[in-house]
Amino acid sequence: MRMVDLIEKKRDGHQLSKEEITYIVTNYTNDNIPDYQISALLMAIFYQDMTDEEITDLTLAIAHSGDVIDLSSLDGIKVDKHSTGGVGDTTTLILAPLVASVGATVAKMSGRGLGYTGGTLDKLEAIPGFRIELSDEEFIRTVNESKVAVIGQSGNLAPADKKLYALRDVTATVNSIPLIASSIMSKKIAAGADAIVLDVTTGDGAFMKNIEDARRLAKTMTRIGKLAGRQTVAVISDMSEPLGEAIGNSLEVVEAIETLQGNGPEDLVEMCYALGSQMVVLAEKAASIEEAREMLKEALESGRALAKFKEMIQNQGGDSTIVDEPARLLTARYIYELPAKTTGVVTKIVANELGIAAMMLGAGRKTKEDSIDHAVGLRLNKKIGDKVETGESLLTIYSNEEDISPVIDLLYKNIEIGDTAEQPILIHDIITE
Numbered sequence: 001m002r003m004v005d006l007i008e009k010k011r012d013g014h015q016l017s018k019e020e021i022t023y024i025v026t027n028y029t030n031d032n033i034p035d036y037q038i039s040a041l042l043m044a045i046f047y048q049d050m051t052d053e054e055i056t057d058l059t060l061a062i063a064h065s066g067d068v069i070d071l072s073s074l075d076g077i078k079v080d081k082h083s084t085g086g087v088g089d090t091t092t093l094i095l096a097p098l099v100a101s102v103g104a105t106v107a108k109m110s111g112r113g114l115g116y117t118g119g120t121l122d123k124l125e126a127i128p129g130f131r132i133e134l135s136d137e138e139f140i141r142t143v144n145e146s147k148v149a150v151i152g153q154s155g156n157l158a159p160a161d162k163k164l165y166a167l168r169d170v171t172a173t174v175n176s177i178p179l180i181a182s183s184i185m186s187k188k189i190a191a192g193a194d195a196i197v198l199d200v201t202t203g204d205g206a207f208m209k210n211i212e213d214a215r216r217l218a219k220t221m222t223r224i225g226k227l228a229g230r231q232t233v234a235v236i237s238d239m240s241e242p243l244g245e246a247i248g249n250s251l252e253v254v255e256a257i258e259t260l261q262g263n264g265p266e267d268l269v270e271m272c273y274a275l276g277s278q279m280v281v282l283a284e285k286a287a288s289i290e291e292a293r294e295m296l297k298e299a300l301e302s303g304r305a306l307a308k309f310k311e312m313i314q315n316q317g318g319d320s321t322i323v324d325e326p327a328r329l330l331t332a333r334y335i336y337e338l339p340a341k342t343t344g345v346v347t348k349i350v351a352n353e354l355g356i357a358a359m360m361l362g363a364g365r366k367t368k369e370d371s372i373d374h375a376v377g378l379r380l381n382k383k384i385g386d387k388v389e390t391g392e393s394l395l396t397i398y399s400n401e402e403d404i405s406p407v408i409d410l411l412y413k414n415i416e417i418g419d420t421a422e423q424p425i426l427i428h429d430i431i432t433e
Helices: 003-011 016-029 034-050 051-061 091-100 122-123 136-146 159-170 179-188 210-228 248-259 264-280 290-304 304-315 349-360 405-413
Strands: 079-083 106-110 148-152 195-202 231-238 336-339 344-349 376-378 393-399 415-418 428-433
Touching: 003 016, 003 034, 016 034, 016 159, 016 344, 034 195, 034 231, 051 179, 051 415, 079 091, 079 106, 079 179, 079 304, 079 428, 091 106, 091 122, 091 148, 091 248, 091 264, 091 290, 091 304, 106 136, 122 148, 136 304, 148 290, 148 304, 159 179, 159 336, 159 344, 179 195, 179 210, 195 210, 195 264, 210 428, 231 264, 248 264, 248 304, 248 376, 264 405, 264 428, 290 304, 290 415, 336 405, 349 376, 349 405, 393 428
Parallel strands: 079 195, 106 148, 195 231
Antiparallel strands: 231 428, 336 393, 344 415, 376 393
16 A cells, blocks of 8 residues: 555545555554655545544554553443543543442543643642552452542553644644544543543533534544444533633642532532433443432432542542542642622633633643643632622632733633623533434
């Protein structure tokens, strides 16, 4: 095969065969195809799209480009959850112990964040002593004993995806549904889960800005899951304003603890019930979504889910006493309030701009080499639809810098107050095969 012929084939809108896709992924992973040829192919895919069969073949080729984790020694159906990203997405910290507390097996491999705030691993590392790296033996034993562990991804998990994503990032081909779907699903398949629940976000703070693109991505990924032998469900959720109230690593850990204590923000709790119910049903621990929801509600209200989170922290070397004293994690030097300039109702909160404000404080990474400040971030005191009086705090800013005037300017530009507003619909759709 010649790479130039394959580029020409896709450029002209023809379907690549499984053998051709495998050839491309294998040889690019092994440095036998130069970046400039893969860049040309990515742009051809961006404009010509791919069929479901092509996307599935690409996903499986990427998944098998490195280690494929064997979780067969773990008891039960292994269920995983993945979000396409957003602002204030604390759900994994809550869902892992919550779902495990009703008997489902949650053996989760997560990544770090590049963008507004840290990823799940960065948030967990805000807990003193928490280890995101466990040996294979420790991981298997921990999950079999307590049903839950959240660790970092293997360095050789889907290496083709790492190379392709780095190239997409600098060739303006990130926003391609076939490439997004294959990137996400290849890592989930390689990580060994039997069943996958996808949180596909849409709105200002999400990758998919409109519901039509989000729905197509959700349908594409559920089809890939089915063709790859994985039970897959996608929940399309709203990210036009941040989920919950906290944006920032330690702040989100505190919010997760408060939620597991039964005091979480209404939208975050509902999102966890929506995603968690799907996970419990796929794990075959409940016969219906309604039954699963009741099980999760009882686990939350009884304290079993909180106890499971404490157990998870202990198992992974962390200081579990922070569950009893979460305020110890709030260590920012400066705390500022952002007062409302007028009386009315909050009509708009531009989620991605608040995420950028948090990143400016140090809560996220602009590049992979950046370090994260776990202590900093934002806590919303008002959400869309809430009434506010002049001088009342819209949000609280946690900073380790004294001068944050650029952050304050950005926040004021992206929180609007008017006469009336309706709260956004949280769950837009649920996609199954």
